[in-house]
Amino acid sequence: MPRAIISPSVLASDFGQLTAECNRMIKGGAEWLHMDVMDGHFVPNITMGAPILACVSKGVPGIFMDCHMMVADPEKWVNDIADAGGALYCFHLEATADPLSVIRAIRARNMKVGVAISPDTPSTAITDEVANAADMLLVMTVYPGRGGQKFLDRCVPKVAELRARFPDKDIEVDGGVGPKTIDVCAHAGSNVIVAGTAIFNAPNPEEVIASLKTSVNTAQANAAK
Ligand SMILES: O=C(CO)[C@@H](O)[C@H](O)COP(=O)(O)O
Numbered sequence: 001m002p003r004a005i006i007s008p009s010v011l012a013s014d015f016g017q018l019t020a021e022c023n024r025m026i027k028g029g030a031e032w033l034h035m036d037v038m039d040g041h042f043v044p045n046i047t048m049g050a051p052i053l054a055c056v057s058k059g060v061p062g063i064f065m066d067c068h069m070m071v072a073d074p075e076k077w078v079n080d081i082a083d084a085g086g087a088l089y090c091f092h093l094e095a096t097a098d099p100l101s102v103i104r105a106i107r108a109r110n111m112k113v114g115v116a117i118s119p120d121t122p123s124t125a126i127t128d129e130v131a132n133a134a135d136m137l138l139v140m141t142v143y144p145g146r147g148g149q150k151f152l153d154r155c156v157p158k159v160a161e162l163r164a165r166f167p168d169k170d171i172e173v174d175g176g177v178g179p180k181t182i183d184v185c186a187h188a189g190s191n192v193i194v195a196g197t198a199i200f201n202a203p204n205p206e207e208v209i210a211s212l213k214t215s216v217n218t219a220q221a222n223a224a225k
Pocket residue numbers: 009034036068142143144145146147148149174175176177194195196197198
């Protein structure tokens with residue numbers, strides 16, 4: 001089973017705070033930082049793009065930027081995100097008719113590949129060919145577009161279905177994940193955990209990171225028995 005990875009989705013109101021929080025998360029035990037790129041087309045909101053990520057990359061030594069591309073034309077941004085220091089480029093299956101071409105473009109820039117599905121997309125939409133060409137599969141547990149939404153339990157079976165098909169892939173969950181919802185995700189087989197509100201609204205974010213990781217490790221140990 002792949003290792004537990006915590007990828008905080010950083011909430012910040014200015015750039016200085018963004019880099020400071022990223023540095024704090026890494027010191028606090030986070031392996032990755034989840035960077036939500038929204039384009040105002042695939043989702044209604046606009047967040048940040050490659051220029052901001054390039055600054056973060058310079059201001060946060062050792063950062064692994066897990067770039068969640070909530071964008072309408074995923075192939076278009078591959079070079080910019082690679083130049084900005086993106087380590088993993090995760091695009092939405094719903095946003096392209098040719099996922100293998102997007103994957104080839106990402107590989108050509110030496111980034112890891114993630115493929116995301118929104119709540120209404122079945123796990124079977126991820127074909128074996130696409131999954132085997134990817135490093136990570138992301139099951140959204142809220143509708144993409146903003147943080148702070150309620151976790152959708154009905155998405156959890158998709159995690160279990162993908163884990164059964166792909167025992168060695170990283171499987172990420174994102175949206176409404178925190179201490180109250182981590183156990184079902186971990187039990188279903190997710191090993192990469194994104195959390196925004198649950199970490200940043202907590203009095204001690206480092207404790208939440210540690211407890212999310214413990215939940216994944218415990219679920220993995222139980223599954224191995
Ligand atoms: O991409 C998204 C939502 O579109 C997520 O990354 C959220 O931003 C995570 O925040 P919480 O749901 O954990 O508050």
